[in-house]
Amino acid sequence: MTQDEPTATDESATGLHPALIATAIALPVALVVGIIVAAVMANRTPVREPVALGAVPSPLAESTECATLLGALPETFDSFTRAELADPAPVGAAAWQSEDVTDPIVLRCGLERPAEFDQAAALDVVDGVQWFRVSGADQGLAASTWFVVDRGVYAAATIPDGTGPTPIQALSAAVSGALPQTPLDPAPIN
Template identity: 35%
Template sequence: MPRTALPAGAAAAIAVLTVLAGCSGVVRVDPPTPTGVAAAACEKLAGALPRTLDGLDRVASEPASPYVAVWGEGEIALRCGVERPAAMDPTAEVSDVDGVGWFNDPQRPALYTAVNREAYVELTISPEHAPAAIQVDLAGPIKAAVPQ
């Protein structure tokens, strides 16, 4: 049976996520290509991320990358070392969740980016999950691995 990463509306809004069809449960996510300090921080973050998040187990992504983590059938996906959000202007609202600043792109409501770090950390959350709870669970690993 084909598996989907996100509900149709969210999947359309998040072009980076696509799912490989089949029963493998492997989720296709285009990995970013950070360099330097950002790459080192993202590699450290990869080892600090939880195995479960909001009741979902971590699953494999394709292609395999230390800069990508996926939980469930793609319901939650993290990409570390992405570019600065294009929609974030100097007056954009950023929410602080346990010491991590999150920008929520108003044009892509399922997309959040941690922006007050040496590497931008992008988080895609399907509507079935509460973003704040997930951001709280990820705050510790992000703060420990990705310096301000």
């Protein structure tokens, strides 16, 4: 073979430049990878359904205090975002959802005094707001309900276990900014 004879790897023998061949292979591969990445991302951000809440006795849910509190609630905190409520949505209620937590956080305003809240009840104070906490463990729930007991209306936040302190801190900030503190009114000890 002489130097003037073309070889099998020479461009003139195939008629195609190696860069063109590489591009022809890379484009379909990139398209397939892009489709896979888009599918994975679509599954990571699921469509959120509105939160369905049942009715509970809330005689003051339509009060000015509840309207003020609902208007002061944050849209987001930690990994939670304010959620749409399914119709028929109860008056005086709000909810937040997170991609990291299965159950939503739910706040209801205008409730009756909790039956367990008596003069011997232990209270938690978070950012100046007094809360009466009821664990859901006795009912088999992995959540606790925190009742605001030192404002003109009772409000309750049901918070899934394991969410940390941020939800109660964010709700305490909203409560203290929206509602003036009032004296406690616990039931007598039976």
